[in-house]
Amino acid sequence: MVLSTGFKKIKTAVFISGTGSNLKSLIKFTKKKKSPISLDLIISNNKKAKGLNYGKIFKIKKKIFNFKKKNHAENLLLLELKKNHIEIICLAGFMKILSNNFIKKFKGKILNIHPSLLPKYKGLNTHKRVLKNNEKYSGCTVHYVNSRLDSGKIILQKKVKIKKSETEASLKRKILLQEHLLYPKAILKIFNL
Numbered sequence: 216m217v218l219s220t221g222f223k224k225i226k227t228a229v230f231i232s233g234t235g236s237n238l239k240s241l242i243k244f245t246k247k248k249k250s251p252i253s254l255d256l257i258i259s260n261n262k263k264a265k266g267l268n269y270g271k272i273f274k275i276k277k278k279i280f281n282f283k284k285k286n287h288a289e290n291l292l293l294l295e296l297k298k299n300h301i302e303i304i305c306l307a308g309f310m311k312i313l314s315n316n317f318i319k320k321f322k323g324k325i326l327n328i329h330p331s332l333l334p335k336y337k338g339l340n341t342h343k344r345v346l347k348n349n350e351k352y353s354g355c356t357v358h359y360v361n362s363r364l365d366s367g368k369i370i371l372q373k374k375v376k377i378k379k380s381e382t383e384a385s386l387k388r389k390i391l392l393q394e395h396l397l398y399p400k401a402i403l404k405i406f407n408l
């Protein structure tokens with residue numbers, strides 16, 4: 216889907232569960248003039264997520280939702296998003312699966328980043344599986360979120376070459392660096408910029 220933008224930046228929320236390195240790169244991107252989005256809200260299901268510190272450092276509102284009761288959490292979350300006029304959601308290492316009902320409410324407006332060349336290696340432990348299969352290449356993908364895990368329309372991908380000496384840790388590092396460049400590029404792309 217193509218979104219159009221005028222002068223006003225589109226309000227965006229980023230959902231995280233852990234380190235938040237993609238969140239950090241998105242914050243830096245949204246501070247640039249060319250960014251069509253502003254980053255107005257950080258959501259986490261995990262109050263201990265390291266990435267929440269970026270909310271403090273960059274003075275961005277953050278909210279934590281306990282997903283043990285998923286329906287309840289999602290209802291409260293929807294209210295929070297509405298209150299903050301959020302139009303786009305970027306999932307960045309968010310480890311909970313959103314319900315169909317939630318996804319429908321933000322149809323075509325939820326993006327995710329995944330550390331593989333989708334449709335290959337959906338789900339968890341991607342680097343481990345990639346190395347086990349002796350793949351020559353891996354990479355990362357930014358895609359729209361639909362009701363099936365890691366299966367929505369692909370927006371952008373970046374391929375990386377796997378070295379003979381590659382370990383899970385080195386591949387993770389190498390791909391994360393590319394993720395930080397790819398997410399902002401994918402956002403520019405959906406706005407035709």
Ligand code: GRF
Nearest residue numbers: 234235236237308328329330
């Ligand atoms: C990234 O590898 C992303 O592709 C995946 O989860 C990881 C999150 O890393 N969905 P970070 O929290 O952004 O550092």
